Amino acid sequence: MKLIxxxxxxxxxIEGPFLGYGRIELLEKIGELGSLKKAATAMKLSYRQAWDFVDQMNKRTGHPLVIMERGGKNGGGASLTPKGEAAIRLFHELNTSFQQFLVTAAARMEEWP
Structure with missing residues (x-):
């Protein structure tokens, strides 16, 4: 039997989820596309759901991760703040460490009788 x-x-x-794979992907899409609507569409999310995720992240950190600009003549848009960019980097660093932990744990389980 192989254990994994x-x-x-x-x-x-304390209020609930802050960052996970989906929210990080949303932040990355906002940074790439410059628009919450385009990011939501690319991820097959409703605009409202994407808005709620961004609103929760902005409120839970105490520092906005995304700045929203209202539509109008130039169409508005969304952009990452330096804190938003840092959040993406931090998550990827933590995820890399976690994946390394899983590899180490798997190797230890191979030694288990």
Whole structure:
């Protein structure tokens, strides 16, 4: 019998989920596309759901991760703040460490009788 260590990482606050794979992808899409609507469409999310995720992240960190600009003549848009960019980097660093932990755990389980 082969045992496998498995898991996913996410970051929470006392209020609930803060960052996970989906929210990080949303932040990355906002940074890439410059628009919450385009990011939501690319991820097959409703605009409202994407808005709620961004609103929760902005409120739970105490520092906005995304700045929203209202539509109008130039169409508005969305952009990542330096804190938003840092959140993406932090999540990827933590995820890399977590994946390395899983590899180490799997190797240890191979030694198990």
């Amino acid at each position: 260590a498995n898991g996913r990482i996410w970051i929470e606050t």
